[in-house]
Amino acid sequence: MYKEVGAIKKKPKRGQSRKETQNNPEKKILLFGKDIKDLLPVFKKFPQLKVVQENPDFVLSYGGDGTLLASEYAYPHIPKIPILKSLRGHRCIPHPPEEVLKRLVEDKLIPYRYIKLFCSVYPDGANQPSHKFEALNEVMVEKGKINTAVRFKIWIDGISYEGEDKDILGDGFMISTPFGSTAYFSNVTRGIFWNGIGIAFLATSEAVTHMIVSENTMVEVKITRGPAVLAYDNAPASIPLQAGDILVVKKSPNDAIIYSCGVVHKLSEPF
Numbered sequence: 001m002y003k004e005v006g007a008i009k010k011k012p013k014r015g016q017s018r019k020e021t022q023n024n025p026e027k028k029i030l031l032f033g034k035d036i037k038d039l040l041p042v043f044k045k046f047p048q049l050k051v052v053q054e055n056p057d058f059v060l061s062y063g064g065d066g067t068l069l070a071s072e073y074a075y076p077h078i079p080k081i082p083i084l085k086s087l088r089g090h091r092c093i094p095h096p097p098e099e100v101l102k103r104l105v106e107d108k109l110i111p112y113r114y115i116k117l118f119c120s121v122y123p124d125g126a127n128q129p130s131h132k133f134e135a136l137n138e139v140m141v142e143k144g145k146i147n148t149a150v151r152f153k154i155w156i157d158g159i160s161y162e163g164e165d166k167d168i169l170g171d172g173f174m175i176s177t178p179f180g181s182t183a184y185f186s187n188v189t190r191g192i193f194w195n196g197i198g199i200a201f202l203a204t205s206e207a208v209t210h211m212i213v214s215e216n217t218m219v220e221v222k223i224t225r226g227p228a229v230l231a232y233d234n235a236p237a238s239i240p241l242q243a244g245d246i247l248v249v250k251k252s253p254n255d256a257i258i259y260s261c262g263v264v265h266k267l268s269e270p271f
Helices: 036-043 065-074 097-105 184-189
Strands: 027-032 049-051 058-063 080-084 110-114 117-122 131-135 138-143 150-156 168-170 172-176 197-202 210-213 219-225 228-232 239-241 246-251 256-260
Touching: 027 036, 027 065, 036 049, 036 058, 036 097, 049 097, 058 065, 065 080, 080 097, 117 138, 117 228, 138 150, 138 184, 138 246, 150 172, 168 172, 168 197, 172 184, 184 197, 184 210
Parallel strands: 027 049, 027 058, 058 080, 080 256
Antiparallel strands: 110 256, 117 131, 117 246, 138 172, 138 228, 150 168, 150 219, 172 197, 197 210, 219 246, 228 239
């Protein structure tokens, strides 16, 4: 077979004093969201900020959590500043845009790192993956037909979860990051976690609903009876799966960087 969230400590560049780092050079901002035109008048108050279409220093997402995920999908690894413009958005800054931009100019926003998952999909018998992608929230696999179950096997660091001669029957499964555990994972398991990688079963024959493994774990899943469909975060396209297809999921070497106006508090206690 094939952090806890922590604030990033900024350090002055070599040869720079702390005073020099506070001169606030021009920052290039790419705006993302359906209502970004509403922000343009606010930007006129901050000449230190330049709105660009490419090569930004930051991506400002204006909407809810879905807009934030879409911005990370479109512009991965570029630091995100998510400003809330939605009825729901636990991961977004709930302050007026002018206040957030003022803090950005003054270097008073706090950056946090969040792990992402890296997933490779190997079609039946293939040595090379047909798909490779990263996910900030989760990787989800569900049955391809509403009236038939999907069967699958899971290996945790090469060790079969159910035993080599058994598989799992049900609606599917999801593999989640701590960041994503506050979303669909929480709806399924009624809990969240803050370290590691979460695996949740969707209406399966298993006696447990989920398990949490180390963030350095490699998870392999083989579809033993399909059809099934794979989706991740809010990516626009899904991936059809058939019997024999294998997913390999592990921690991505790249983190998402998301800014906040203050300390990020846990939404609830961990498992």
